[in-house]
Amino acid sequence: MLLESAIDTLGEPGTLALGALLIGLVFGFCTQRSRFCLRAAVIEFAxxxxxxxxLTVWLFAFASAVGATQLLALLGAFDAGNARQIAARGSLSGAAIGGALFGTGMILARGCASRLLVLxxxxxxxxxxxxLIFAVTAQSALTGALSPLREALSGWWTIxxxxxxxxxxxxxxGHGGALLFAGVWFAAAVFWARRQRVGAWGWGGAIGVGLAVAAGWWFTYAVSRLAFDPHPIQSLSFTGPSAELLSRVLFVSDKPLSFDLGLLPGVVLGAxxxxxLSGELRLEGFQGGASMRRYIVGAVCMGFGGMLAGGCAVGAGLSGAAVFTATAWVTLVGIWAAAALTDRLLDQREAQPGAAP
Known part of the structure; x- marks a missing residue:
């Protein structure tokens, strides 16, 4: 078996990192080509x-992630029972507050964590x-100065x-019902894509994003079944991995390679x-101090909110939703609601004729 040979050659940590690198390459490439972006989907809807x-592109990615993951579970090739998002104790207060903060920050920074990485x-x-500010804030919320606040908010309502x-x-x-749920949303995406004449990369790239999420679940589950040492069953997320990569860059670490460590470089290389290939490489900077303040505040909100919620727009909105964990769905609803409200109160108001500059 190819996976067993990779573990024999590279070891379990090396295999996880290499697999994440390859999955990240697909995700980064497909995200860039499809313009997949939860912020843009929320704005279009709001x-x-x-x-x-x-919104159609996001629906394709969402339905593909949920459908492919549930199909794997239905076929017996994947089981989320031991994944942290299911097995560990969770926080509904953290999911709700963190999701709202992430959604607000996503609008302010003009992109979620994965979109910022691609851009x-x-x-x-x-x-x-x-x-960078997102990663620093996430690390601070995990083990630094913001950690006590995160723990206090998480403790308000646990599950x-x-x-x-x-x-x-x-x-x-059951998994069959979950697969049917995904099929309904996929059919809706096909309907709207035909009406809006969404291009081939909008369809194919978004489906590739969703399949990358399912691949992450299957790959880490398969490695955990073959490994001697326990390894987490997980899929794509960007809050925890960003904090992990930052700590590895700043501090010497003897910790082994991991899935998280291979994911971010893969996404960057793929994007x-x-x-x-599409001729879209170009340097772009800020357009004034006010714009910079907005991005900084947004990145801080996303970093703390993502760590508090235990997932970002991809970690909760696709990966967590694909295994139907309750906290991920609360986070996803919080992201959508807060992002739509922030856009209405801030960006739509500024766009109105006669609005103050």
Whole structure:
């Protein structure tokens, strides 16, 4: 078996890092080409726009992630029972507050964590600075000065692990019902894509994003089944991995390689390759101090909110939603609601004629 040979050659940590690198390459390439972006999808929905197709692209990615993951589970090739998002105790207060903070920051920084990474790879210096601040804030919320606040907010309302966090078990719909749920949303995406004449990369790239999420779940589960040492079953997320990579860059560490450590470089390389092939590599900077303040505040909100919620727009909105963990769905709802409200109160108001500059 190819996976067993890789573990024999590279070891378990090296295999996890290499697999994450390859999955990240696919995710980064497909994200850049499809313009996948939750912020753009929320804005299109909140402003009742139906021409850009960004919501349709997000629906393709969402339905593909959920559908492919649940199909793997239905076939017996994947089981989320031991994944942290299901098995560990969670925080509903952290999911709600963190999701709201992340959604607000996503609008202010003009992109979620994964989108900032993709934009930075093609030369956007605003996204690069925002991404660095996001990572610093996430690390501070994990083990630094912001950690006590995160722990206090998380403790307000907690939920047991296992069946309490597993919406498939709680609702009784089973993997077949979850697959049907994904199929309905995929059909809706096809309908809107045809009406909006979404291009081939909008379809294919977004589906590739969703399949990368499912691949992350399957790959880490398969490695955990073959490994001698325990390894977490996980998929794509960008809050924790950003903090992890930052700590590795700043401090000497004897910790082994991991899935998180391979993911971010893979996304950067994939997005860079896509931008280079399409002629979209270009340096872009800030346009004044007010713009810079906005991006900084947004990155801080996303870094703290993502760590508090235990997931970002991809970690909760795609990976967590794909395994139907309750906290991920609370986070996703919080992101959508707060992002739409922030856009209405800030950006839509500024866009109105006669608004103050």
């Amino acid at each position: 402003r009742h726009q139906r021409s850009d197709g960004r 930075a790879a093609q030369g956007n210096l605003r996204a690069l600075l925002s991404g 047991d692990g296992g069946g309490a966090r597993d919406l498939i078990a709680r609702t009784g719909i 860079f390759a896509a931008a280079a």
